[in-house]
Amino acid sequence: MMRIIDSRPLLDAFLGALRPxxxxxxxxxxxxxxxxxxxxxxxxxxxxxxxxxxxxxxxxxxxxxxxxxxxxxxxxxxxxxxxxxxxxxxxxxxxxxxxxxxxxxxxxxxxxxxPDKDVDCQQPLNLGRVMAGTPLYLPCTATAAVMLAQGMLGDLAGVNCAVIGASASVGRPLALQLLDRGATVEIVHIRTRDIADHARRAQVIFAAAGHAGLVDGAWVSPGAVLVDIGINADPTGRPGVVGDINAAAVAQQAAAITAVPDGVGPMTTGILLANTVHAASRQAGVDFTYPDLTTLAAYQALRL
Amino acid sequence: MMRIIDSRPLLDAFLGALRPxxxxxxxxxxxxxxxxxxxxxxxxxxxxxxxxxxxxxxxxxxxxxxxxxxxxxxxxxxxxxxxxxxxxxxxxxxxxxxxxxxxxxxxxxxxxxxPDKDVDCQQPLNLGRVMAGTPLYLPCTATAAVMLAQGMLGDLAGVNCAVIGASASVGRPLALQLLDRGATVEIVHIRTRDIADHARRAQVIFAAAGHAGLVDGAWVSPGAVLVDIGINADPTGRPGVVGDINAAAVAQQAAAITAVPDGVGPMTTGILLANTVHAASRQAGVDFTYPDLTTLAAYQALRL
CATH class of the missing domain: 3.40.50.10860 (Leucine Dehydrogenase, chain A, domain 1)
Structure with a gap:
């Protein structure tokens, strides 16, 4: 039975740790x-x-x-x-x-x-710090996605990850952060031939293509963990948003999937706010460290 | 018969185009x-x-x-x-x-x-410009490697590439530059499980692990193109350097391999010098464009 990951309890705990x-x-x-x-x-x-x-x-x-x-x-x-x-x-x-x-x-x-106020990590200097493995601010969406995957799996070292989408603001920093954690990373995108075949080899799929329901059952191998970063208008015209993964179509194979919009989204906001406190602290000459997730019960509860 | 790519004629032509x-x-x-x-x-x-x-x-x-x-x-x-x-x-x-x-x-x-004088593209700001797809200076080794692959294959869009090694100065900018050209990119490294199995799926292997002779025959599928970025002391103690690929062991399968040290190395120096002319031009308020390789006979001669 595919587990659906809602990160709102984790966000609450994270904000509680950030507030002091x-x-x-x-x-x-x-x-x-x-x-x-x-x-x-x-x-x-x-x-x-x-x-x-x-x-x-x-x-x-x-x-x-x-x-x-x-x-x-x-x-x-x-x-x-x-x-x-x-x-x-x-x-x-x-x-x-x-x-x-x-x-x-x-x-x-x-x-x-x-750049010191760029808490959404959009400027080349801050992207380059991520690339060099010495980030100042954490790229919000990418970090949220990696945190949830790491929460579900415990350790990403040696895990085969597929990143779908190669954007400068999400896919690329996500790939680099996965490398920092020792994952093997394949980046696939609109020009990839037989993209489903690539995706099927991954233990974790990160979908960041911005295409509603792109990932269907044929893309997912049994037991895969799915992190859905897409936030798209519902193509059927219904109100609300849908992700890049067709959740119904993958439900038989996947071990877990992040909810849309309550999976990666809430923690993306959490990282943005943590970066803001980091900025305020630096500017005031006050020490700051990002909250340690591993101590939070809501993080431990993600573990599959 | 595996072709061995020596880039010294290309470097000569490139420098001739750069000199004006x-x-x-x-x-x-x-x-x-x-x-x-x-x-x-x-x-x-x-x-x-x-x-x-x-x-x-x-x-x-x-x-x-x-x-x-x-x-x-x-x-x-x-x-x-x-x-x-x-x-x-x-x-x-x-x-x-x-x-x-x-x-x-x-x-x-x-x-x-x-950062304006960082023509080896080592600073976070210049790495971040590469990541954002708006490079100022070209990362030397990564660009040289991509140029040779593109020269051999013509177009990298949709081509499956494996990058072996995830360093901030070579493997990462190389992966990003391949994405800029539409390639599908897998980054494998020391923590990857069954690395040979990953490498065998690639049409182009870029070896940048810094480990003499790491890539052997079992890593290479028939017709693969091999770009050897390693420059290592010869482990047998002989003078000179050896690459990351065991050239003798892959000779039966590979279509082509870049020479060591005369494959990626010469063009790496060429890019460094082109960046230097770029820097001098900008600082003097003179327009500059990188030489157009496609017009050079030595580049056209790379084509497999």
Missing amino acids: AAGRAAQVTGAPPVLAIVRAAENAGSAAYAARIRATAAQAGITCHEVPLDTRMDGTALCAQVAAVSATPGVNGMIVLLPLPAGTSVPQVMAQMD | AAGRAAQVTGAPPVLAIVRAAENAGSAAYAARIRATAAQAGITCHEVPLDTRMDGTALCAQVAAVSATPGVNGMIVLLPLPAGTSVPQVMAQMD
Whole structure:
């Protein structure tokens, strides 16, 4: 029977472990850590993510500043706004939510942030630190996905992992973080020939293609662990979101699958907030270490 | 019959195409582009690489400044020296050769360079630009290896590639550059179970493990293309270097193999020098584009 992994209890425990660190930074600066959220295009997905961040931040003792949505901005105006948010005293970290208005350059907009406030780990300097094995901030989605897999399996050393999707913000940092943990990693994508054959060889499949229900039963070998990173509009037009994995089609083979949207999503927010407390702590000269998951009962409960 | 790929003719043609760009930068600044070479530990491999860079640079119209070897330096003194070289007016690019003296931190030493002069692409900012798919300088060894594979096969889109070795300076940027070209990439390493079984599925094997003769006949499927990135002391004690692939053992199956040291090595130096001309051009405000390999007869001759 395929187990469905909901990470909300883990997020609660993680935020509980993070809150004292947020308090220590606040004691020095006189105010809670501040995360600025920039959202520049109308989009149901980014609106939902912004709402989730706001709700979750309060639980960790973090204040959110949401920058008013102005969808008429062109690229130049948006760059100026992002630079202004980054330069605002008291803002410790920031996230620019995608999508951006059509015709704006994502790398150019991201480049306006002070790397020290780039808690969503989008800038080349912070990506490069991940690549070099010396991350400053943890890439949010990739780290959340690896944490859940590691929670389910205990140790990823020598485990065959397939990463479906090679994006700079998710697939690539995910592959590197898996290598850091000793996993064998295959990265497959839209140009891969016989992608199902590649996926079937994996003990863990990470689906980050952004394609609703892409992974079906023929892609999954018996006992595989599935981490679904996709957040897609439901192609049947129903409200709500669906993942990259067709959960019904894999239920007979897979050992476990992460829920959508309550699997990788909640912990992605948790890592973003932990990075924000890290930023606030560094800026205040206060020591910070990321919460140790292995001590949390909700993490131990993931183990298959 | 396995073809053995010697890239020295390609290097000659590449340097010929690069030389005019070096001349354009020199016309503006009044002096040829300058590459500084820092070598801080006695090592046969780094001595040979420094000698090869010096000899090759002259061919491209580039001046090398070799920083006198002082093996008694501790980490602090070495960091200060690297920072001083980087700050030297007239130095356009620099490379710090490994190994460093025992006990010094490689990332800390590399961090002393101005990223704009880091033509060996070692700094997190420059690695992150590679990861984001917007490289400034090309990672030397990884780019040389990909170029030779692309020369042999024409197009890497959808080709199954195995990268053996997951280092931050070679294996990881190599994997990312292969993804940029549409290849399917599996990264295997010392913790991979049944590594030969993984390697056998690849159409192209890139061996970057730093282990003499690691890849033998059982790792290679018929018609495979082998790119040997290893430069190791000969374990039998004979002078000279050997690669990561046991060339004699794979000769019956493989379609082609790059020579050691004259396969990936020469083009690695070529990329380093092209990055140096790129640095000098940018610093002088002169346009620069990397030479177009596809127009070179020596590149076309690689095609299998």
